[in-house]
Amino acid sequence: MNDNGFIEEALRLVQKGVTVTFPVTGQSMLPFIIGGKESVILHSPGGIVDVGDVVLAWVDGNRYVVHRIIKLDYDRVTLMGDGNVAVTEHCRLNDIKARVTHVVDADNKKRDLYSRWRVSAAKLWYWLRPIRRYLLAIYRRVKR
Amino acid sequence: MRIKKDFVLREVCGENVIMGENLKAIDFRKILTLNESAAWLWKEAKAQGDFTVESLTARLCEEYDVTAEEARSSVADILEKWDKEGVIE
Numbered sequence: 654m655n656d657n658g659f660i661e662e663a664l665r666l667v668q669k670g671v672t673v674t675f676p677v678t679g680q681s682m683l684p685f686i687i688g689g690k691e692s693v694i695l696h697s698p699g700g701i702v703d704v705g706d707v708v709l710a711w712v713d714g715n716r717y718v719v720h721r722i723i724k725l726d727y728d729r730v731t732l733m734g735d736g737n738v739a740v741t742e743h744c745r746l747n748d749i750k751a752r753v754t755h756v757v758d759a760d761n762k763k764r765d766l767y768s769r770w771r772v773s774a775a776k777l778w779y780w781l782r783p784i785r786r787y788l789l790a791i792y793r794r795v796k797r
Numbered sequence: 798m799r800i801k802k803d804f805v806l807r808e809v810c811g812e813n814v815i816m817g818e819n820l821k822a823i824d825f826r827k828i829l830t831l832n833e834s835a836a837w838l839w840k841e842a843k844a845q846g847d848f849t850v851e852s853l854t855a856r857l858c859e860e861y862d863v864t865a866e867e868a869r870s871s872v873a874d875i876l877e878k879w880d881k882e883g884v885i886e
Contacts, residue, residue, distance in 0.1 A: 658810035659825065666823055674824040692826055 660709070660717050667695050667751045674757055675709075677719055681734030682707070684792050685766070685775065686719070691758050693719060695751035702746075705775055707753040707766055708732070712742035719753060723779065735778060738785045798848055798876065804884045806831070806839050815839070815884055829882050834861070835875055842885075850876060 663673045673695045679688040685707070686693065695709060702708055707721050710732060720742060724731035730749060732742045756764045765771065781788060807816050813836035815829040831839060841856050842848045850872050857868040879885045 656810055662807070662809050662816070663823075663825055671820060672822040674822070674826060676826050692824075 657717065663695060664709070664750045667697050670697060672696060673751075681736045682719060682721075683736035683789060685735045685771070685778075686756050687758075691756050693753040694755040694757060694763070696754050698749050698752040702730075702749050702752060705772060708749045709751040709753065710742070710744050711748040711750060712744045717750075718742055721775065722749075735775070736789060738782065738789075798842075798880075798885050799846065800839070800843055801884055801886050806836060806843075813839075815882075827882070829879075829884065834871070838872065838875055 660675075663675050666673050674692050675695055676692045677686060677688050682688065693707075693709075698708065702722060702725075704722050704725055707719060709717060709719050710730070712718050712720075712732060718732065718734070720732040720734045722730055723733045723741065725746075728746045730744050730746060732744070733740070753766060755766060758764075778785070803817050803819050804815050805818050807814055809816075813831040813833070815831065817823050837860065838853060838857065841853060845852055845856075850869060853872045853876075854865060854869045857863065857872060858865055861868070863871075876885065
């Protein structure tokens with residue numbers, strides 16, 4: 654994601670309790686979020702996040718990402734994009750600025766990221782990391 | 798006409814944008830970006846409170862070197878857009 658000013662404006666509103674719909678760019682959350690076509694709905698994390706949650710976080714002290722939490726170790730958070738095959742990011746719990754609850758497509762159709770089906774799919778997707786590269790290549794070819 | 802009370806002009810990343818304030822939900826896909834003259838017009842409309850095409854046209858003619866006809870056409874276009882976006886009433 655770029656345009657930090659717009660992200661920070663969105664986060665200012667999220668902190669005030671406003672539900673913010675924010676367009677995302679990049680393909681690092683494929684196949685769960687399609688950057689450039691879909692948006693995410695941001696809520697205040699309220700201090701409660703868990704492994705498997707998709708969050709907007711300030712990572713590695715230099716950028717914002719919308720990625721999934723793959724490990725929580727007290728205050729230390731490890732994130733990974735669903736569309737990435739190996740790269741992870743790190744931050745502290747207070748760098749988690751918003752929790753993504755839904756994805757919205759161009760037709761304004763909303764998908765709950767935490768429906769039982771999607772949570773199961775995300776868990777399976779995590780374990781498929783060794784072959785993600787090939788699955789993503791097939792996905793991109795099919796969706797082209 | 799009036800600017801709806803929940804909308805304010807803010808500068809984000811060097812751009813003039815209309816943001817909703819005190820709303821429960823905001824969609825950043827629908828943020829209205831204003832160029833310099835539209836932003837000036839927004840401030841003028843805000844200062845006038847109740848405004849009309851004529852009142853803004855008059856101020857635009859005082860401020861910028863444009864004919865009354867050009868100014869009226871620009872003001873009408875911008876107000877039509879703001880009306881469509883739902884930021885004035």
